[in-house]
Amino acid sequence: MQLYHHPFSMDSQKVRLALEENGIDYTSYHINPLTGKNMDASFFRMNPSGKLPVFQNGSHILYNTIEILQYIERIAAVSSGGDDAKLSGRxxxxxxxxxxxxxxxxxxLSRIPDKHRIYVSKFIRKVVIARMAECPDLASSYHFRLKDAYKTEEKLKDPDVIKRSEGHLVRLLDEVEAQLNETSHLAGDEFTMADVVLIPVLARLVLLKLEDEYINSRPNIAEYWSMMQQRPSYKKVIGKYFDGWRRQKTLMKTWCFIHMRSLLRRY
Structure with missing residues (x-):
């Protein structure tokens, strides 16, 4: 089993948490979308969307995060003797x-300073153009990704787009807060795949330094978040890269790569 992922990717974090929680061995391949590595021809031929994660088991390849999580559950159930009772319920x-x-x-993206976001966006667009020239047979797929990059920049100029995203998040967190008033975990009193999907959302808010506004202002979520950070899976998948000085190291390494490639015009 092979997983193409990166620590920055929320969906990658969800899949890795599921793999760690179920004790499943896999081969890890880091694909950094901020440096345009997801546009390399070898990966792009497998997944023209360029999105992470990608989970491969032999000839079976999955791109949808929920489908990957359910597949991991089935693998774990088979490994433990085919106990379907361990699969996620309704x-x-x-x-x-x-x-x-x-x-x-x-x-x-709206929380990242414009000068940094635009700098990275321009770099990625140049990467796509370079890959398009190298692989004419993939030109149409690369062109679609290029249009999507320009479309993203345009949408970020629309305050309504940002407001809708914020509103959706607030409604979600309010529902989670109400649920955690009744149960210790998101879907009951035991850790489930629902928690696997939620943890990276909270980690993203902390990464953006928004925990006071979105987490600490909700006491049930704040208590839940503190508990989730103690899990070995969290420490290995997320904490290793984003707690303390490691967060700066991870971000600085990526920034230096982009800056050097831009200076050398090597895309």
Whole structure:
């Protein structure tokens, strides 16, 4: 089993948390979308959307995060003797889909200073153009990604787009807060795949330094978040890269790569 992912990717974090929680071995391949590595021809031929994560088991390839999580559950069930009772129930699946419906793209990008965001965006567009020239057979797919990059920049200029994303997040967190008033975890009193999908959302808010506004202002979520950070899976998948000085190291390494490639015009 192979997983193409990166620590910055929320959906990648969800899949890695599920793999760690279920004790499943896999081969890890880091693909950094901020440096345009997801546009390299070898990866792009497998997944023209360029999105992460991608989970591969032999000839079976999955791109949809919820589908990957359910596939991991089935693998774990088979490994433990085919106990289907361990698969997520209706309530867990409902929460998984509810959390997954929130798209963090515009919310995240709007919190990054314009000069940094535009600098990275220009770099990625140049990477796409370079790959397009190298691989004419993939030109149409690369052109679609290029149009999407320009479209993203245009949408970020529309305050209504950002407001809708913020509103969706607030409604989601309010629902989570109400649920955690009744149960210790998102879909009951035991850790489930619903928690796997929620944890990276909270981690993203902390990464953006918005925990006071969105987490600490909700006492049930604040207590839940403190508890989730103690799990070994969290420490390995997220804490390793984003707690303390490691967060700066991870971001600085990416920034230096982009800056050097831009100076050398090597895309």
């Amino acid at each position: 309530e867990v699946l409902e929460w998984m889909h509810k959390v997954q419906e929130w798209n963090p793209k515009y919310f995240t």
